[in-house]
Amino acid sequence: MANILVVDDEMGIRELLSEILGDEGHVVQLAENAQQAREARAQARPDLVLLDIWMPDTDGVTLLKEWQRDGLLTMPVIMMSGHATIDTAVEATRIGALNFLEKPIALQKLLKAVQQGLTRNIEPPRPVAPISRMSVMDTPSTPAPVAQFNQSPASFENRDFSLGNQLMPNNQHNFGNLSFDLPLREARDAFERIYFEYHLHREGGSMTRVAEKTGLERTHLYRKLKQLGVESVKYGKRGE
Incomplete structure (x- = not known):
């Protein structure tokens, strides 16, 4: 389970992404503009950010630059847009964005991009005590009725x-x-x-x-x- 911040000025997009990611077991924070995104980032570092490019107050590329300048770009960021040019996508990637998704976002592309982003953000696993083979073999397997x-x-x-x-x-x-x-x-x-x-x-x-x-x-x-x-x-x- 990961903490994912979704930043988009379209309520329908926010609700859809929240529903999909919530069904995948993630905790989703929503922000409808750059200011709310700044506040959410200040409260706690999310594990991943889905960031829309075109927003009314501050566009996503500018916010990305701001985070990069202030040393706050410490989490994977996936950019989203339905109108961005190739140059915009390249610029966002150069600044530090992990990926770029074009709207309307295909479900499988979204899930794959999120999985890749979270994989890059996963800490090394801590050592755990070994489980004896006998204890596993002795555990009965009861199929669901x-x-x-x-x-x-x-x-x-x-x-x-x-x-x-x-x-x-x-x-x-x-x-x-x-x-x-x-x-x-x-x-x-x-x-x-x-x-x-x-x-x-x-x-x-x-x-x-x-x-x-x-x-x-x-x-x-x-x-x-x-x-x-x-x-x-x-x-x-x-x-x-």
Whole structure:
């Protein structure tokens, strides 16, 4: 988990980046102009900064120069812009920016750039006590329960349906909180909600792993969760 500062005057961009990075387990600070960015930098050094170039008070390149001049450019900075020229990108890189992302920002490019930036900012790992092979081998591996449907309709009458830690009593036509008496559209939405909540819980809130498990492209997954009203941030990584 990293502390990432997002500086952009467009509220929609700030909210989108905050949601994406938050789902990845990071703590996100937001600034809508250079002055707020200065204040956030003064309070604590972020692990990474996503900095927009075109802002109303002070542009991102000027702020980058300011940080470099004052010895405050001690964290990776990734520049963002939808109108910058190649010369602007080259200048920002020469000053000390790690990377440049063109808007609209592709999701995979964003995540890759952030990962590269954080990798460069990671401190050397501290030595840890060795773990004995026996202690690892003796640890039982208990797979997470997976709900299964029998093809025979009659089997529904006396079957226990379980999902994670939710266990429903016999003789109920329910799956979790899902009633089989609902109209198809409502039942489908309810099942999908339970389905995605299950995978988010199982994968510790990692949108990357949930996308792989469910076979959805991440952008589609974000839209689906928003449509279903599932808050992925509730399932963020615990204890990390």
